[in-house]
Amino acid sequence: MALHSLRGFRDLLPPDSARFTAIEAAAREVFALYGYQELRIPTLELKELFVKSTGETTDIVEKEMYAFTDGGGREVAMRPEGTPGVVRAYIEQNLSQSGRNGKFYYIGNMFRAERPQAGRFREFEQIGAEYIGNASPYADAESITMLVRLIEKAGLPGCSVELNSLGCAECRKTYRQALLAYLQGCAEKLCEPCRGRIERNPLRALDCKIDGPWLAGSAPKLTLCPDCAEHFARTQELLRISGIQHNVNPGLVRGLDYYTRTVFEVRSSALGSQDAVCGGGRYDDLVKSMGGPAAPAIGWALGVDRLAMLLKDRPAADGSPKAFVVAAAKEAGQKAYELLTALRAAGLSADFSSFDLSLKSQMRSADKSGAAFALIIGEDELKAGTCAVKPLKQPGEQKIVPITEVTALLTTLAAG
Ligand code: ATP
Ligand code: MG
Numbered sequence: 001m002a003l004h005s006l007r008g009f010r011d012l013l014p015p016d017s018a019r020f021t022a023i024e025a026a027a028r029e030v031f032a033l034y035g036y037q038e039l040r041i042p043t044l045e046l047k048e049l050f051v052k053s054t055g056e057t058t059d060i061v062e063k064e065m066y067a068f069t070d071g072g073g074r075e076v077a078m079r080p081e082g083t084p085g086v087v088r089a090y091i092e093q094n095l096s097q098s099g100r101n102g103k104f105y106y107i108g109n110m111f112r113a114e115r116p117q118a119g120r121f122r123e124f125e126q127i128g129a130e131y132i133g134n135a136s137p138y139a140d141a142e143s144i145t146m147l148v149r150l151i152e153k154a155g156l157p158g159c160s161v162e163l164n165s166l167g168c169a170e171c172r173k174t175y176r177q178a179l180l181a182y183l184q185g186c187a188e189k190l191c192e193p194c195r196g197r198i199e200r201n202p203l204r205a206l207d208c209k210i211d212g213p214w215l216a217g218s219a220p221k222l223t224l225c226p227d228c229a230e231h232f233a234r235t236q237e238l239l240r241i242s243g244i245q246h247n248v249n250p251g252l253v254r255g256l257d258y259y260t261r262t263v264f265e266v267r268s269s270a271l272g273s274q275d276a277v278c279g280g281g282r283y284d285d286l287v288k289s290m291g292g293p294a295a296p297a298i299g300w301a302l303g304v305d306r307l308a309m310l311l312k313d314r315p316a317a318d319g320s321p322k323a324f325v326v327a328a329a330k331e332a333g334q335k336a337y338e339l340l341t342a343l344r345a346a347g348l349s350a351d352f353s354s355f356d357l358s359l360k361s362q363m364r365s366a367d368k369s370g371a372a373f374a375l376i377i378g379e380d381e382l383k384a385g386t387c388a389v390k391p392l393k394q395p396g397e398q399k400i401v402p403i404t405e406v407t408a409l410l411t412t413l414a415a416g
Helices: 016-033 047-053 059-064 083-092 137-153 169-185 192-197 212-218 226-241 304-310 330-345 359-369 379-384 403-415
Strands: 044-046 067-069 075-078 103-111 123-132 161-165 246-248 260-267 276-282 297-303 323-327 373-377 386-391 399-402
Touching: 016 103, 016 123, 016 137, 016 304, 044 047, 044 083, 047 059, 047 075, 047 083, 083 103, 083 123, 083 297, 123 137, 123 304, 137 161, 137 226, 137 260, 137 276, 137 297, 161 226, 226 246, 226 260, 260 297, 276 304, 297 304, 323 330, 323 359, 330 373, 330 379, 330 403, 359 373, 373 379, 373 403, 379 386, 386 403, 399 403
Parallel strands: 161 246, 323 373
Antiparallel strands: 044 075, 067 075, 103 123, 123 297, 161 260, 260 276, 276 297, 373 386, 386 399
C-alpha cells in the first residue's frame, strides 16, 4: 500500500502555502509596530505543563492531547497551544528580570487529536501574542487592537470582537457555588462529559458545544466585583478610542481554565460551524500558579488555517519567475547557465528546465512557469554575444539584446 499522511495532518501546497507565509509576514510587521518580540518555544514539552496550565478538565487536556511516554520514560506531549510553553519559558529563563517589556509572540504548529473536519485539523498553525506583566486595561485594549489590525493587515477588514469578562478568582468563587447548585438541579439535561465534571469545574458546561447554547439563556449570570467591573468598562472605552468594533457577549466563556477578567474571540460566519478565528484573554494568576512571579498577563492565539480559509478568494503570490532561460542549442547550455546565475545575483527571479532538452520542450516549460520573459540563447546568439528576449505574457516582439545588457533591461522592465 502506498504511504499516506495521517488523518487530520495535511500537506500545504502552493498557493495555500504562500497564503500562510503572507499571513505570517503581515503578523511580523504588526508585532514590530507594537513592540512584540518572537519567542521560539519547543514543540514537545512535559505533559504535566499542559495539565497544570491549560487545565485538567479542559477538552484539550481530557481528550485532545498527543501525549506519550518517550524512550526515557518521560510523560511528554506535543503542544496543543502556545501559552503554557511561553509561560514556562518566562519563568525558566527569568524573562521578568531581563529588562524586556514582557511582550512576546510565537508562530508555530499545534497538535490536537480532535475529529478532523472543515477548519479543524490535528496539526494546525497558530500565531500567538502574550503580554506578561501589565494588569491595566490599557494592555487589554492594546492587545485586542493589535489583533484586529493584524487580521486587517492580512487582508480581512471589518472584523468584530466578541468580548466578555469572567471576573477574578474572588468574583468566581461566589458564582461557582450558584452555578454548581443550578447545574446540579438540571444535571439530567446535561451531556455526559459535563455531568461528569460539574463538581470539578462547573464553568466548563457554559463553554460546552452541546449544553452551552441552552445554558446561556437560563443559567445564573456572573456578577463582577467593583474592580473587575471597572476594568471591563475601561477596556471597552479604550477599544472605542482605538476604533475597534466589539460586542459584549455574556455567553462567551472560553475553554481554558486559566482565564480571568477579559476574554474575547473573533469569529466569522463564513467559516461555518468552526467559526472562531482567534481566541484570547487575560490570565492574571497563571504565571504565579506555575511557580513564577506574580505577573498578570493577557494574550491570544489566532488560527492561521482558518484565517487562510477566509482569504482563499484573494490572489496569493503566484511565485512565477520573472525570466525563464532557454538554450536553443546544446553548446549554448553553459552560457545560458551563466545568464541564469547572473540574473539571480542581480535579484531577478529566474528558472529553467533542462538545457539539454529540445527548444520546443523548454519553451513549453517556459509558458507553464508563468514567467514574463523567455531569454533564449541559440547558436547565433552564442556567436554574437547576444540573447533573445521574448515576452510570454504580454504581446510584443522578440528583441535581440547584447547579453551584457540583459539584466539591466529586465530590471527596468521588472520595475515598470
Ligand atoms: P474551537 O472552539 O473552534 O475548538 P478553541 O477554543 O479550541 O476553538 P483556541 O484554543 O482558542 O481554540 O485556539 C485559538 C484558535 O486556533 C481558534 O480560534 C482556531 O482558529 C484555531 N484552532 C483551534 N483548534 C483548531 C484546529 N483543530 N484546527 C484548526 N484551527 C484550530
Ligand atoms: Mg477546540
